[in-house]
Amino acid sequence: MLTQKLGSPRIGSQCELKKICSVSNTDKARPKIFQTGSRASVQLKLLLILLLLCSSQLLFAQQSSLSGKIIDSATRVPVNGVTVTLTPGNHVDITDGNGNFYFKSIGAGRTITISAVGYKKRISTTADFQKNKVFAIVPQQTQLSDVVISGNSANPYKALSEMDVKMRGVSNSQEVLRMVPGLFIGQHQGGGKAEQIFLRGFDNDHGTDIALYADGIPINMVSHAHAQGYADSHFIIPETIESTSYKKGSYDAEKGDLDVTGAVDFHTANAISQNTVKVEGGQFNTYRVLAMVNLLGEKAKANNQSWYAASEYRYSDSYFDNPQHFKRFNFFTKYHGKISANNWLTLTASTLYSSWFASGQIPESAINEGKVAYYGALDPNEGGVTSRTNINAQLLTTLGEHDLLKNQLYYSRYKFDLHSNFTFFLVDTVNGDEIRQREARNLYGYNGSYFHEGYLGDVKVTTDVGINARLDVTDNSELSHTVNRYTLVSPIKLGDITVFSAGAYISETFKFNSKFTLNAGLRFDQFYYKYNNKLASDTTLRGVGVYKENNNIISPKINFYYQATDKTQVYLSLGKGFNSNDARVMAATGGAEGLAAAYNADLGTVFKPVKSLLINTAIWYGYLSKEFVYGGDGGTVDFSGRTQRMGFDLSARYQPVSFLFIDADLNYAHGRALDDPSGQNYIPLAPVWSSTGGITYLSKSGFNGSLRYRYLGDRPANEDYSLTAVGYFVNDLVLNYTQPKYEVGLTINNLFNVKWKESQFETETRLKGESPVDGVAFTPGTKFAALAHVSFFF
Structure with missing residues (x-):
């Protein structure tokens, strides 16, 4: 193989150098020309020539490559994603998961510039740096001028995500998801239920078309009692999040199931200062x-x-007329340490417990007729109980030539018990239509990857290969018709679910020069489903017993990055992703259309027209093939056809002065169902226009704060747009006074106390003793809500 590994010298072995540089004491075989009267002079000249040759080769060996590690001066842990620039020549490398960087050929008299968002810029010469390969960088107040646009980064959103987390922070669990530009969330079943997610013209439900991870553990739950891909991220304590990385579209070979609109990775801090x-x-x-x-x-x-x-504990009655009595307890612990010269071990454990009552969704017609208050409830028994415990072990091994080997094992114990009533007395005019969705799950998983950097001639080649395996074992996944929460009226679905998935991928990145980079990836995923139906009355199946199905899919990816200038990157991404389906769908359909393929394309740019302004813009296209969907609220299998979406994203970050940061995101999506006639092919609840933004103030005196807005435009609530999901514009305010030992602050949600609808659905409902009504049912958004805090640091 022609690839030259990292750190391998261009000269011969040490023994060969000794042969070159050695001078024999005997002259028996010396040619006669060296036996003249000027013999000593000639010998001296020859010796000097050989010494110069040796020294030049040794100097070349020293200057031919450069490698090092970047660590945080406060926590002493390696820092990933640091930009290291070698000038002149503007050669750039990004530190890997162990803080390492490498240059193949550096020459003499070069300057190294180390830049990372939230750290002081560090400049050194190659000669100085050779003496200390471990380089500590010092945290400082984040400056947009520190952001480097680099073609080495395979993630065009890297700069945005780094700036947003550092500047805006994460004040609550909902803000965790709102860090993704263009992503909107809606809560419609109380604070303990996973949010509904909207992104790029998709109603992702609770996670069907977006993949979420926390320290490598998948948040999404496949074949969930409520919704496929259900992703409850509330087990993450917001203050533990150090960084968030995300990608829109399905362009990363590492990501598999549910990666349709994109993927989000939350990374907790390895150490706290x-x-x-x-x-x-x-x-x-x-x-x-x-x-x-x-x-x-x-x-x-x-x-x-x-x-x-x-650890955290939270309680709230919330702003509804029917108190939520919402409770949440979280505990998280993390060990991160160097256990040998080449191994770093990370161990985490966490547990979540939450219970709540919910006001649920209220029909607009009932409010307009004065039958229920705007913040009222029609079934006060809605709500639930949920828990999740995670154990996570990760081993990062540095192999020869700075290759990285990652191994991860994780386990989750998860329980879910939700009580809902969306239609009230539509079906059962006596007892009502309350349902109970319940499950208990064991989740086992493994992630392994090998990362290698080398050279094919002058082309830098980065190889990332990996495997993923996941086993979900769910006992007694239940859907029942109940009354007063726990009184059973009739069972609808009951069974045990086992889903095993395994994936393998390879991703190759070719950096041809300082301008052009190509990434190509290929992924294969295999799924095995087993559903043990325990309910003879389940009409979607052929009786009690075990149903087994399997399916697989291949997903190619290709990404082009062009560094037009040191301030501008242009990228084109093409990729295929997919979402899997519920095991009960596979059982009911004999495995037909189990994996819905998604095809995506992005053409965009990241650039800094001036040092204090960062812009990311892209036009995109998405196509989703037909699929079968399991309706968790009714226990039915529904069919939906092909869909197509296209749109654009625009994000800007501006820091006119060191203490003022302005951010804005504008997103547009046009989506249609391809198999339905025009005028009846709208995609219900799909966002069209959306925007978020704000102003953040950071002073040296300690006063800081932000004023933010969220705007979601009107969108169709049904296929013919005869019903509208009304948009909203909401403002939030944060004020803090921060000192080294303490902080006091105030957070106000919905600053101007507007009435807005957070989640909306077309729903046919019936109140007791009345006729059915087809219309929009909704959950109101928060009223003006002020929350004060005081923090102590020691």
Whole structure:
């Protein structure tokens, strides 16, 4: 193979150098020309020539390559994603998961510039850096001028995500998802239920078409009792999040199931620089307490060992007339340490418990007729209980030539019990239509990958290969017709579900020069489904017993990156993704159309016209093939045809002065169902126009804050657009006074107290004793809600 591995010298072995540089003491075989009267002079000249040859080759060996590691000066842990620039020549590398960077050929007299968002820029010469390959960078207030547009980054959203997390922070669990430009969420079943997600013209439901991960653990639950891909991220404590990486579209070979509109990875901090205690309290009987503490001292930190724990408890009655009595408890702990010269071990454990009552969705007609208040409830028994416990072990091994080997094992124990009533007395005019969805699940998984950088001539080649395996074992997945929460009227679905999926991928990145980079990837996924039906009355199946099906899919990806200037990157991404289907759909349809293929294309650019302005814009296209869908609320299997979407995204980040940061995102999507006639082919609830943005103020005196907005335009609520899901414009305000030892602050949601509808659906409903009505049912968004907090740092 022609590839030259990292760090391999261009000269011969040490023994060969000794042969070149050695001078024999005997002259028996010396040619006669060297036996003249000027013999000593000639010998001296020859010796000098050989010494110069050796020294030049040794110098070349020293200057032919350069490698190093970047660590955080406060936590002493490696920093991933740091931009290292070698000038002159403007050669760029990005640190890997272990903080390593590498240059094949550096020459003499070069300058190294180390840049990372939220850190002081560091400049050194190659001669100085050779003496200290471990380089500590110092945290500082984030500056947009620190952002480097690099063709080495295979993620065009890298700069945006880094800036947003550093500048805006994460104040609550909902803000975790809102970090993705163009992503909107809606809550319609109380604070303990996963949010409804909207992105790129998709109503992703609770995660059907978007893949979410936390430290490599999949958040989505396949064949869930409520919805395929159900993704409840509330087990993440917001203050533990160090960074968020995301990609729109299905262009990453590493990502498999549910990667249709994109994927989001949440990364918790490997170490914390200080302890924190935080207390919050506000309207609607809302309060929260948080503690984050280091469990090891400074001596352990110096030895590359970190262990901390975080825990939170939250309670709220919320703004509804029917108190939610919402409770959530979270605990999280993480160990990250260097256990040998080449191995880093990361261990995490977390647990979540949450319970709540919900006001649910209210028909517009009932409010207009005065039968229920805007913030009222028609069935006060709605709500649920859920829990999730995670154990996660990751081993990062540095092999020869700085190759990386990653191994991850994870386990989750998950329980879910939800009570809903969407139609009230439509079907059962006596008992009502309340349903119960319940499951208990064990989730086992493994992720493994090998990362190698080398050279094919002067072309830098990066290889990333990996495998994923996941086993979901769900006992007694249940859908029942109930009354008063726990009284059974009739069972609808009951069975055990087993889903095993395995995937393998390879991703090759070719950096041809400082301008052009090509990434090509290929992924294969195999699925095995088993459903043990325990209910003879289930009409979607052929009786009780075990149903087995399997399916597979191949997903190619290709990405082009062109570094037009040191301030401008242009990219074209093409890829195929997919979402899997519910095991009960596979059982009912004999495995037909089990995997829905999605085809995506993006053409975009990231550029900085001036050092204080960052812009990302893209036009995109998406196509989703036909699929069968399991209706978790009714236990039925529905069919939907092909859909097509296209649109554009525009994001801008501007920092006119060091203490002021302005951000704005504008998104447009045009979506239609391809198999339906014109005028009846709208995609219900699909976002059309949306925008978010805000102004953040950061002063050296400690005063800081932000004023933000969210805008979601009107959109069709049904296929012929005879019903409208009304848009909204909402503002939030955050004010803080931060000092080294403490912080006090105030957060206000819905600053101007507008009435808005957070989640909306076309629903046929019937109130008791009345006729059915087909219209929009909705959950109102929050009223003006103020929450104060005080934090102590030590």
